[in-house]
């Protein structure tokens with residue numbers, strides 16, 4: 600009898616608790632839960648992701664345009680826009696059906712910086728779908744996407760941290776106090792680091808994009824074969840410059856060509872260039888972390904996929920180092936969706952097509968925007 604009563608009570612209790620549970624979930628749903636569709640079309644990758652603020656990343660897909668641009672040795676903006684137009688809607692359909700979702704609660708899209716025609720495709724599609732689905736949009740800064748990409752991982756950095764953002768268009772050191780509280784400590788005075796990798800790859804007749812090609816070839820070379828300069832290492836401040844390094848490589852290549860030794864020396868050139876570039880990125884990063892007393896560093900952006908950079912920074916830095924997984928270092932839409940998850944207060948009604956080729960990162964700071972009205 601006692602057993603029956605206790606079973607009955609346990610049953611009632613769990614029924615009661617389950618009701619409580621579901622009402623809690625409902626409250627959570629209405630107040631916090633958001634399903635975010637992320638769209639990235641700033642350069643040569645069309646990417647879409649679906650992020651659930653409770654469950655995390657549900658799906659992400661990407662169509663790379665590398666094979667379309669490779670014959671030209673770099674991105675052709677017109678080809679990029681046309682291919683985004685061709686791929687974007689099918690990729691959105693794919694992601695929604697993979698996750699078995701009819702429509703998201705909010706659409707996040709890259710509004711800049713990037714190729715303006717390419718950005719307009721993402722922005723127009725995001726705003727058009729938001730009107731159809733009666734939902735809101737969040738325009739995201741591409742570099743904030745890279746900056747918050749480590750938040751997609753299980754091991755996330757806590758604030759404050761130093762961000763080394765290294766891509767095809769940017770080399771930035773950012774003092775990150777919180778979301779929307781960014782201070783740019785250093786930037787490139789000339790080429791971005793990814794651009795330097797791409798240009799050196801071109802000099803060596805390697806494929807496009809150059810970063811992964813240089814890195815692959817460098818594994819077969821000796822990295823102190825050539826004493827290339829470590830730009831800016833002794834200069835005050837935290838800016839980067841890679842044109843001197845690029846010129847030094849160009850002169851060495853010219854010389855080797857004249858002597859008919861280039862083919863034999865390509866791997867050594869790639870390894871020595873990569874070592875000089877990585878040394879100079881790490882040198883500036885360690886200096887910034889030391890002078891700003893920051894104990895955590897994150898590295899993101901396409902060049903953040905470089906194995907030597909990842910390994911050597913972990914070895915040299917006494918604090919904690921965080922990276923997104925390799926596929927989220929290079930351009931992707933998961934980073935746009937997670938950035939939006941951190942900026943849900945910035946939701947707006949679909950109204951205008953935002954596409955900014957240039958967009959200084961500090962303009963997205965909360966205090967800066969309110970100061971500017």
Ligand code: KG4
Pocket residue numbers: 642765766767768769792793794796797808809810811814900901902903904905906928929930
């Ligand atoms: O972030 P990302 O995909 O696109 C931009 O926002 O620019 O970065 C692309 C850049 C290219 O310059 C590419 O050569 C470089 O990242 N990259 C690499 C590696 N993987 C991509 N550079 C060095 N090592 C790599 N493993």
Ligand code: ZN
Pocket residue numbers: 741745766767900901929930
């Ligand atoms: Zn990028």
